[in-house]
Amino acid sequence: MDLLQLQGRAIASPLRVALTGIVLASFVSVIALAGFASAAQARDVDSTAAQLVVRKATCGPNDHPETGLQGQVPAPLRAAGFKGFNCNLELVGQSRGDGASWQHAWFADQSGHKCAYYDTSSSTAGRTQLGTVVIDASHASNPTPTEYLTSVSMLDPWESLRTNTRREILAAESAKNGKGGPEFDVYDIALDCRFPQLLSSNAMGTASNGDAGALPSGQTLQGHEGAFAPDGLTYYGGDRGTPTKYTAIDVTDTTHPQLIAVYTLDPGVLAHGLSISNNGKRAYVTLDTDPGVTANFANLPAMNGVLILDTSEIQAREPHPQFKAIGKVVWKDGSHAQHTIPVKIHGKPYLVAVDEGGSGGLNGMAGWQEACNAGLTPFNMARIIDISDEANPKVVSKLMLEVHDPANCALVLPDLVGLASFTYGSHYCSVDNRHNATTLACGYFNSGIRVFDIRDPQRPTEIAYYNPAGTTTSSPGSNHGVQWRAGGPDWCNAQVHLDAKTGSLQTTCQDNGFLSLKFTNGVWPFKDSKTPPGEQN
Secondary structure, X not given: OOOOHHHOOXXXXXXXXXXHHHHHHHOOOHHHHHHHHHHHHHHHEXXXXXXXXXXXOOOOOOOEOOOOOOOOOOHHHHHHOOOOEEEOEEEEEEEOOOOOOOOEEEEEOOOOOEEEEEOOOOOOOOOOOOXXXXXXXXXXXXXXXXXXXXXXXXXXXXXXXXXXXXOOEEEEEOOHHHOOOOEEEEEEOOOOOOOOEEEEEEEOOOOOOOOHHHOOOOOOOOOOEEEEOOOOOEEEEEEOOOOOEEEEEEOOOOOOOEEEEEEEOOOOOEOOOEEEOOOOOEEEEEEEOOOOOOOOHHHOOOOEEEEEEEOHHHHOOOOOOOOEEEEEEEEOOOEEEEEEEEEEEOOEEEEEEEEEEEOOEOOHHHHXXXXXXXXXXXXXXXXXXXXXXXXXXXXXXEOOOHHHOHHHHHHXXXXXXXXXXXXXOOOEEEEOOOOOOOEEEEEOEOOOEEEEEOOOOOOOEEEEEEEOOOOOOOOOXXXXXXXXXXXXXXXXXXXXXXXOOOOEEEEEEOOOEEEEEEEOOOOOOOOOOOOOOOOOO
């Protein structure tokens, strides 16, 4: 998530001009659009697996399916008060509280408790409780808050909130409003995850912490996003300090973590989310860029995407360890790359990469219109990347909904008049099992929670979705802010926890808070779907 949204940026071009452009774009021939799409896909997608829109889910008789395009909440439904859609997923339990924010983490402890953790905004207005919410989700129908963590980082961890199963810890960086301080907090959740115990809260890269030498002279640290190495010995941060960078924190001693390495990005590229390989020797980091609004948009070079870094020296704890670049893949039909997930599908390595911004960036109607004019999707989505050749990763498919298809711009942009940044796009995704992935579940903001069969990574298909009803009162702990509309669709943007054993998923949406959902009509789990206990993707 980027701070641009929180500024409530105004629509850059008058509505009349924008809609005129939309109407003109709608008359572009289907043949021309298909030709443009094929040319664009040839640059970053295996042509043998080229696709435009994933196949829609087939809903059950008692579902309330979408009435417009796949992923759409049409303007009349927004105006009347959106009542929600569901297809092969139903609500089992909910804890709204003050609402939620960007991140959702999950853990099951030694005693059998199931716990969810999610951040809330740093705003104090109208709040009943502050900080990171701890939910006892052991009973799906009755999720119950048990604790509110208020150490400095937990007051607003933004997207840095993470659990680690092997070390049985919860951690986060201070990331207030997306750019906090250098603090890093670690909690013990081993014995009773419902009541985390603070182990440390230290300022990284400072003389007082004894690790100032790891931070290059003149640089600053500001938390934003992060991820553990699977062994839990290293926490990697996507840092928005000056300059923007990726950091490695040694968490071997949970009472005294130490900053040990920094990788500085090129000017104009922001650090965002990342993930680490199972052996800890690779980091899959995002290259977060925004093209801005320009009449020359279609001719700009692709910069947004994923960079693969060698982290072997960090994993081995060599003296003065360094990150080393291996390969990257970039694309034009997206921006503000959000995060990654390394997976294996039928034994072959892939990377799920998710964008936070569409082809026109986080620039509201003006950006969406520029994307449509260029024949590119205006909204963000997930994609699957073949990383068999690390030096030359290749996109093999995209999780594109009908609302993302540039051919549908004239049908969807009128839904979004007066809104900016986050609407019909992706944010966070999760898989059922990183070692043998069959299923991908994503939060697509106004399009709700979407679940896909990815057993054929070149041709993913949709199997279920849940888009909660709009709320009539705002949630003071959410970051929906000036974009919230009474009765309008929620922002479903947090990570999802899939549970094959119970055929369920857990997540948060910003206005509705914590949600526990159950799959129906026998669509999931698949016979080969398994979720390792406590695994968090």
